[in-house]
Amino acid sequence: MSATVEERPTPALTEPRKVAPAKDSRKLIRSQVRAGWLFLAPALLHSGIFIVIPVVAAIVLSFTDYSFGDSWSWIGFANYxxxxxxxxxxxxxxxxxxxxxxxxxxxxxxxxxxxxxxxxxxxxxxxxxxxxxxxxxxxxxxxxxxxxxxxxxxxxxxxxxxxxxxxxxxxxxxxxxxxxxxxxxxxxxxxxxxxxxxxxxxxxxxxxxxxxxxxxxxxxxxxxxxxxxxxxxxxxxxxxxxxxxxxxxxxxxxxxxxxxxxxxxxxxxxxxxxxxxxxxxxxxxxxxxxxxxxxxxxxxxxxxxxxxxxxxxxx
Amino acid sequence: MRRGAGLVVLVAAIGLVASACGNGVIDKSTDGVPPAEATGTLRVLLPSFPASTKGREAFEKVVEDFHKTYPKMKVEPDFATYNNLNEKMSTSIAAGIPYDVMVTGVGWVQPFASKRIFTDLAAYGVTPDVIREKSIAAMIQPATYDGKLYAYPLVADARAVALRVSAFKEAGLDPDNPPTSLEELKVAAEKLTKRDANGTITRSGMDLASPTGFRQSFTTFLASTGTPLYVDGEPNFDNEKGLETLNWIKSMINNVQPYGQQNAAQQPLVLTGEAAMGIVGGAVDCTDKGIGQANCDDLKFFRFDSGKEIEYVGGDLASIGSRSRHKDAAWAFIQSLTQPTTLDEIAKLNKKLPAYKDAANSPQAKSNPLSKFVAEGLPHAINENSPPSNWLEMRGNFDIQLTQAVLGQKDPAKVLANLAGQSR
The missing domain is CATH 1.10.3720.10 (MetI-like)
Structure with a gap:
């Protein structure tokens, strides 16, 4: 009985089972991550162009005296x-x-x-x-x-x-x-x-x-x-x-x-x-x-x- | 490695989008290229052609004339109005596709010239001295900045005062001896004002032509006391005359005219009989399509005079954008635009006067009694005189703060002091 029990976890049978799922799951996770980024990409691109860039631009411009002319300068917190x-x-x-x-x-x-x-x-x-x-x-x-x-x-x-x-x-x-x-x-x-x-x-x-x-x-x-x-x-x-x-x-x-x-x-x-x-x-x-x-x-x-x-x- | 490649692709994609958005419509420069070979699009911003079939036809004639010199260039018009002119210009500059030709009004040229948005026309042989021989005197100063000419006058928008003869007689006033000073105007306007049993004004004694902003009215009445709004760019209204004028306007609003009064067509109220006296534009249509001959016969015109006889004169002026890549073509377009027959057409379409030297003998001046009157009054022309470089900002400040003073929300003296402080 005991011998039979000891024989159960035979390395030849268990090792491939341990390694294979780990590789598969990493591959699966990577492909899922890729797919996630792919699906997110249009929204991120849109948000980047139409939200992030304008917001950053507004913050930067708020420290300048830009008035559509040829010249502008940094004026610190003067606008505020x-x-x-x-x-x-x-x-x-x-x-x-x-x-x-x-x-x-x-x-x-x-x-x-x-x-x-x-x-x-x-x-x-x-x-x-x-x-x-x-x-x-x-x-x-x-x-x-x-x-x-x-x-x-x-x-x-x-x-x-x-x-x-x-x-x-x-x-x-x-x-x-x-x-x-x-x-x-x-x-x-x-x-x-x-x-x-x-x-x-x-x-x-x-x-x-x-x-x-x-x-x-x-x-x-x-x-x-x-x-x-x-x-x-x-x-x-x-x-x-x-x-x-x-x-x-x-x-x-x-x-x-x-x-x-x-x-x-x-x-x-x-x-x-x-x-x-x-x-x-x-x-x-x-x-x-x-x-x-x-x-x-x-x-x-x-x-x-x-x-x-x-x-x-x-x- | 993969991440790096992904980043490169992303940056390339953003770059592609940005370049598509930013540079796609910008032509190569045609300056120096023989006109017959020049290609590209000339972008013109004009509030001078109304959105009517006649307006479009008149513009097409200008384009036809321009194409005689620049046959391969496309003309892209933007028929703006004075309400959205600044928005059009600023957004075009921000987008990197500024207009080649920009038609603006009195008060616009100096601020834009100071920001180097307009080009000095000396490169095309047009200086203040040259234009003085070609245009009416009233338009020279508004087109000049720092001794250089930045705009070519097109049409003059002159304002007079009209009275209703029948209303004057009914009120026991002499229409042949109209009130001209601030004091006389108030006395007459109070007599001419009609009210119902509740005290609500049913006919205004005087239309100040300022339903929601008093900038032009204040400038006009102040100038009639011999006090220009600005002198050499410095405020000239924070004084006794300025205070007297503002208090006078305050005493008129809701006394002889309700605040905010205007008709649906935004026509001068005296022409429709809604006011017995009031400021009017530069032309009146006496035909049946307009106010009719009977109404016209009931009108008499005069000018304000509280020490100085004056006539407020604005107008349209054409400039070349300093960032234009077709400056030579833009100048050719302005030449087509300033042909006397074209100016006559623009004047007729906009109820203004052509800005050429002999405006008093123009077809427009001869076509109706009001145009004749304002043309004769051009020697009395006034406007903001020499506004400061932040005038575009001050226009709004004047409208808001003068209204607050007139409606009793702010002390008039403090308002004038504040406006003077903001002018820079």
Whole structure:
């Protein structure tokens, strides 16, 4: 018995088995790594050309006085120190922060409410889903043009509607006190579609078993929403938050078409200020410094969002 | 070894992409090549030809004339507008494919010349002294930088003031004795302003032609007090006259004209009857296709005069890009562009005046009463005078900060001091 047992691990039989799989697996791993890089290559090349190079270029340019002319020089942090004394930049930063702080939570809340509504078994659900998504696929310039008419002080829909209730006509976009809120309304409305679709997909992924269990335990609708739906939406909330913050910080076309940043600096936002400094004042170095600051502010906001959402870093 | 080879392939691929993006459209230089043999593409940026069939036809005539000298060269036009002119120019420079011919406005030439983006036209025998014999005087200074000529004047964009005779009579004012000084204008404008029961302005007493920016209005009204905006590149508005002018504009907005008022067609409000008096451009169409003869007959024109009779004059000027590889061809194109018949055509299309010396006798000046009036007023021409080298940046600063002062968001004196400090 014992001899038989001792004979089991015969080198002649086991050694080739040990060596062969190791070689094969290394080969397999190498080919998998190659395939991985091959599949990644287009995305890496794209990111390298259109993201990494421009970002590095912006950082480098921010330390120069380049203004499209023949000569330029390194000026250290001069653009940055000038930036924080620039009243237009400060106004643009404040307006952008205010725009983000108002538009992001409001649009998320409205989108979630609408998504919950669209997740019910109601008639013409397809029509409603399409209608809510329509602004997202419409060009911002077209949307802005329609809203320009809505806000027109003389013949606009907004004043026409208010006049039915005896309100005095408003000068929505030319009154300093209403210009930015008017843009916020358009921004919220335009951004609903994408968020609704994402929330809708997440809502349909909420575990029915958990919902049924909660119902059986006697939980009402609100309790089911708070204790089952809301926690299940966590990762999606974080995704929507991040994309919304980035989107609101990048607001430009809406402002460009509707107010050009006016009246005064009431609707002056960061990207518009960057655009004007770069392509109208021809101060590309200065505008690059502004871009770097904007990237940092966005990063800080996303960091804060992560903290608030207590999101899993490894999502 | 393999890694090294992979890296080489990657670098080669990126290089290929970069070279395809960067140099594919740049021609070989044709300078010094006989015109008949020169080949390539001449890129021209022009806000002077409107996006209409007539505009395109007029441009084609220029190209035909150019092709008599350069038959093998292709002309690639970019019909920009003044709203996106800077964007077009800066992005073309950044992309490494700058335009060969660039048509810009008054206030553009000096900043671009200082950045060496435009070429000194002396190489083609055109100096300030030469152009003085050929063009209207108002366009010489805006085309000159550091004693050299960097642009060839095409058309002049002159502005006058118009009044509605019927509105003046209705308000008990004498249309034959129009108000010209700041004080008189305010008194008359207040009388001419009509409001509804809620106090909302239904007809403006005066259209300042500045729906959202007051840079040109401020320059105009300030100049009418005998104070040019800049003198030798130095600010000349941070003073008593400047403050008086800005406070006057502030007293007019939302008093005789609501802030932001403009019509859908962005036409001068006095021509449509939405204002009783106001700043107008350089031409009026009195035919039925335009505002009609009856409306025209109700108009009278005059100039501002708060101590100095003035007429604001802007305009279009053609320059050659300093990085152009077809400078000789670009000059030939400018010569085709500045044929008197072409300038007449551009003037008609843009409601401006041809910038040649005898503009007062041009077909455009004889075609309508407003053009005749502004042509006669060219000796009174003013503009920003000698703006600083950062004028392109200051244009936006003026628009924003003057608006803040006018709307009461900032102290006018501090705004002027700030603008003066920013001018460099």
């Amino acid at each position: 120190s000038e930036l924080f004394q620039d009243v237009d930049f400060r106004a643009a930063l404040a307006n952008t922060l205010l725009y983000a702080v108002v538009v992001v939570p409001l649009s998320m809340a409205i989108s979630l409410a609408v998504a919950i509504g669209l997740n019910q078994k109601i008639k013409a659900i397809g029509f409603f889903r399409t209608a809510f998504y329509l602004p997202t696929v419409t060009a911002t310039v077209a949307i802005a043009t329609i809203w320009l008419w809505i806000y027109n002080p003389g013949s606009g829909l907004a004043n026409g509607f208010l006049s039915l209730f005896g309100f005095a006509p408003g000068r929505w976009l030319s009154d300093p006190s209403t210009a930015l809120p008017s843009l916020m309304v358009v921004g919220i409305w335009q951004g609903l579609g994408t968020k609704i679709i994402i929330y809708l997909a997440a809502l349909q992924g909420v575990s029915r078993d958990l919902m049924e269990s909660a119902s059986l335990d006697g939980a009402n609708r609100w309790q089911r929403f708070v204790n089952v739906t809301w926690p299940a939406l966590g990762p999606v909330q974080f995704f929507v938050l991040v994309t919304s913050i980035v989107g609101t910080f990048q607001v430009f076309d809406l402002v460009y078409v509707m107010t050009r940043g006016g009246p005064g600096t009431e609707t002056h936002v960061l990207v518009l200020d960057i655009y004007q400094n770069a392509f109208q004042a021809l101060r590309l170095g200065f505008a690059s410094a502004e871009t770097v600051i904007m990237m940092l502010v966005i990063a800080i906001f996303i960091g804060l969002g992560r903290l608030l959402q207590k999101a899993d870093v490894n999502d």
